[in-house]
Amino acid sequence: WSSTAHKVDGELTVGGVAVADVVAEFNTPAYVLDEDDFRARARAFRDAFAAYDVFYAGKAFLCTTVARWVAEEGLNLDVCSSGELTVALKAGFDPARIGYHGNNKTYPELRRAVAAGVGRIIVDSFIEIERLGQVAADLGTTTRVMVRVTAGVEAHTHEYIATAHEDQKFGFSITSGDALEAVRRVVAADGLELLGLHSHIGSQIFDSSGFEVAARRVLALHATVSTEVGVTMPEMDLGGGFGIAYTTQDDPSDPAQLATEMSKIVEHECRALGIAEPRLSIEPGRAIVGPAMCTVYTIGTVKPVALDGGAVRTYVSVDGGMSDNIRTALYDADYSCTLASRESQAPPMLTRVVGKHCEAGDIVVKDEFLPSDLAPGDLLAVPGTGAYCRSMASNYNHALRPPVIAVRDGVARVIVRRETEDDLLATDVGA
Numbered sequence: 001w002s003s004t005a006h007k008v009d010g011e012l013t014v015g016g017v018a019v020a021d022v023v024a025e026f027n028t029p030a031y032v033l034d035e036d037d038f039r040a041r042a043r044a045f046r047d048a049f050a051a052y053d054v055f056y057a058g059k060a061f062l063c064t065t066v067a068r069w070v071a072e073e074g075l076n077l078d079v080c081s082s083g084e085l086t087v088a089l090k091a092g093f094d095p096a097r098i099g100y101h102g103n104n105k106t107y108p109e110l111r112r113a114v115a116a117g118v119g120r121i122i123v124d125s126f127i128e129i130e131r132l133g134q135v136a137a138d139l140g141t142t143t144r145v146m147v148r149v150t151a152g153v154e155a156h157t158h159e160y161i162a163t164a165h166e167d168q169k170f171g172f173s174i175t176s177g178d179a180l181e182a183v184r185r186v187v188a189a190d191g192l193e194l195l196g197l198h199s200h201i202g203s204q205i206f207d208s209s210g211f212e213v214a215a216r217r218v219l220a221l222h223a224t225v226s227t228e229v230g231v232t233m234p235e236m237d238l239g240g241g242f243g244i245a246y247t248t249q250d251d252p253s254d255p256a257q258l259a260t261e262m263s264k265i266v267e268h269e270c271r272a273l274g275i276a277e278p279r280l281s282i283e284p285g286r287a288i289v290g291p292a293m294c295t296v297y298t299i300g301t302v303k304p305v306a307l308d309g310g311a312v313r314t315y316v317s318v319d320g321g322m323s324d325n326i327r328t329a330l331y332d333a334d335y336s337c338t339l340a341s342r343e344s345q346a347p348p349m350l351t352r353v354v355g356k357h358c359e360a361g362d363i364v365v366k367d368e369f370l371p372s373d374l375a376p377g378d379l380l381a382v383p384g385t386g387a388y389c390r391s392m393a394s395n396y397n398h399a400l401r402p403p404v405i406a407v408r409d410g411v412a413r414v415i416v417r418r419e420t421e422d423d424l425l426a427t428d429v430g431a
């Protein structure tokens with residue numbers, strides 16, 4: 001839950017606004033974004049990593065309002081597509097503070113980014129290095145570049161695996177020598193200025209040992225570049241991936257602790273390698289926006305289903321589903337939820353919260369104990385839906401993507417409006 005969320009007589013309140021009042025005004029399903037919580041998490045990263053640059057990863061969730069909050073809190077922005085860049089520029093985000101990712105940026109996309117003055121472009125293939133060199137030449141300018149490398153660490157939620165990591169689409173392999181070759185090509189290209197190496201090991205990571213191994217490997221390459229290529233790179237980026245609590249079983253990452261651990265490793269390694277410390281940057285997305293948002297649904301049907309062995313699971317259908325939160329279906333993600341509109345003393349029952357889509361896998365919350373007097377019209381709230389829910393939302397079954405309502409100091413305002421059926425028909429040229 002976000003920091004201002006609490007219940008008053010069973011009614012959930014966020015940002016000083018009763019969720020039931022948000023619903024009365026804006027209907028369900030809706031994402032409710034706690035502005036103070038978002039800003040506080042952004043600031044916590046900025047303050048903890050005061051000696052670093054913090055890039056908010058817009059893929060987790062981005063709209064113009066949020067881009068402005070990011071700027072106001074002093075963070076930079078990581079975009080990974082032309083669409084995200086459009087939102088950032090529309091918000092007036094300083095392009096010099098934007099990092100642009102992606103493994104398949106086209107010539108027009110790169111040209112537009114360079115022309116707009118994007119601060120750094122993270123290159124991911126030899127073809128892209130050549131393409132970007134061409135863009136810089138065509139525009140008669142110089143652009144800053146980071147080289148995305150594969151650190152040889154694949155991080156998972158609770159562990160990391162140092163095998164099977166090379167077989168994926170991102171980055172230049174350090175072990176094969178491609179990463180060093182990429183550096184050489186960037187250095188050799190007119191119009192490309194090498195800022196440093198970039199590594200991102202995964203997402204929803206709790207175990208900092210993955211970052212530690214990655215930092216060591218990337219710093220070793222950083223040192224090799226100084227000795228073998230004769231170039232001292234000023235920066236290094238260790239990516240994002242810091243885990244958040246989705247259920248009470250998870251232990252969320254603490255920015256201050258992360259900062260201390262990362263700085264220690266980098267300091268120690270640089271001393272051991274006899275090199276100057278590069279300026280570090282990180283790219284948290286989920287850890288900033290994830291806990292700041294919840295999704296509110298209205299219950300439509302309640303259906304007990306007998307399980308083998310005589311137990312019962314009650315399927316509670318809500319007015320959204322996999323179109324507003326694909327993570328349960330896609331990653332088997334765990335969510336929790338709560339009755340948000342009233343107090344109930346009824347004994348708990350085992351429930352599964354499902355959506356309204358034509359698909360059995362359309363599950364929002366796999367298992368939750370909810371009061372046994374749940375009824376149509378009750379509101380359910382699912383916490384921790386700020387990251388990769390609205391941003392991965394779809395129009396499956398021609399669902400209308402829900403609005404994002406920002407709440408703060410007792411005021412609720414729409415920052416992304418609900419889609420309408422006219423929006424759906426707008427792209428259907430036969431309509």
Ligand code: LLP
Pocket residue numbers: 057059060078101200202203204239240241242283284285286287327331387388
């Ligand atoms: N930097 C880079 C280069 C990334 O690829 C990502 C995420 C991030 C930063 C931000 O990671 P975060 O701090 O948010 O974990 N859709 C998946 C997550 C995909 C993450 C992709 N890259 C999910 O819903 O879990």
